[in-house]
Amino acid sequence: MTTSESYLANLYAEDYQSHSFRPTYPGGYNNWFASAKPLLSRLLGLDNMASELEKHQPTVELKKPEQQSGYTRQVGYIETEPNIRLPFWLLRPLDCCGPFPLAITPHGHDQNGHDSYAGVYQDSDHRRQSLAMDRDVAVQAVQNGFLSIAPASRGLSFASNYVPDTYDRHGNRDCRSHFMHAILAGRTAVGERVWDMMRLIDWASNLPEVKSDSLLMMGNSGGGVITMYTAACDERISTAVASCSFSVIASKQGRIFHCDCCAIPGILRWGELYDVCGLIAPRRFLAVNGIKDQPSDNKNPLVQV
Template identity: 30%
Template structure:
């Protein structure tokens, strides 16, 4: 018995005494410490943001929407390309949604495009082209390329198939040497995406949402938790407990937050979104985020939203699917919350 599995189980079990005491502490008191620990775990954010300097790269008229590709700066020499899908015949300012892709070939995968940027006429994959689904419901969908994917991979990875290759591991290991995390840098860039939205004359900044799938669910959830400019969030195939998913199987290293567990489990981090709107969807046959752990996370989130007197702003759809976007209820829920 030389394998370390029992030791890792012991580490988690040793937290049971701590977690058993937390229900006696009202959520409205505990959430301050949870938020502080989350920020500490993410590592220091860059001290000074770069000027956005947004640039329009192209503007194409599609059947039911306008497709723009833009770029803007976040920090240092980092520039972010993003697809912006705009409803046709838009009058006045419209609600906008930050759309965060999961692991795959990047923002094109949710914007209805193939890896080379041409229209994807094939059956949508697990991302379901969900940015297109949002724009078709009257919302401006903004899909930034997450650092480490697609066109934002490191040079050594850029010649590989973007469907199978990311730079998550390379970025994570290098940033750790500076006491930083790739999750922290991505969340900083998520804040800059909100800053970019504020520069657009077609966006109503009082009606901003966020939607993310799988690894993009981290940005949709924690980005919404940390930035109250986001009024409503949809989290697809990510909500779980740490024990039920990240500690039970191998996930990409970009999901792991240093030293977070002694203070909070994942449902409590997501619960920082309360009392703002939150919709959780997950497939009951998802092997990466098993349904039992999803249900446990939902139970905790119900308690948090009840403590915030906002239970009517929390909804869940456990659909008959696997690790994928559904949207059967979440798209319309988001449109309703943002008053399209």
């Protein structure tokens, strides 16, 4: 074992993870859940946001819908905190009046990600690439009978509270610039994204044409991270699908699998990503991983979940 591996083994020892689930946890799953969930919310910065924003009432603005093949598509904006307007695409099936199951599809590191998911393309190259990579998930959802919403992800989209690395202090990585500003204020970038998704659920689940007891959330990469953490914190999500995002947080060799902007300070004193996903139980969770993912990186996390 190298010096760095020895250091990491000590640093990330499971004995330090106070809420990593184990079969012998006192009181079993229910007691673990009751203790682990509030602490995760605190680590994400959601408690701070709830306190700071308790007087804010989110508002939604919808533009005129446009008819597509078998569905309508319209742009909307939700103000999840004062002066923070999150754009989204709302796609409704045309062939019946509902109620429809709801699908929300947060994106990852794609500066036009909500457009890609909703089938709104900049040009022919954008369209070709998006379809080749199966990114039009909100379109696929509406074609399968969902009312689907493709929101911009805060800090990952030009359209949503983008904080650029103006002075090149963060390796010319705008998402990391946003993350740093968030943690300085007692938040996390992931926590802000979870907050946005929860406010969107508040609004969408009350639409008369929505079946509020059937809510799918799915996203790829950073969108999968948003999906896992939101589903862990919000029991209204009945099915969570995380694509190219489920893994351990850090490997024994020192590889941190996700972008810095997905970091949660102190998370490995709480538990691992499989513990985050464990909070989704007994609801449905599907992890979709790529063919180049190393089985050794995911075998133990899958067993733990």
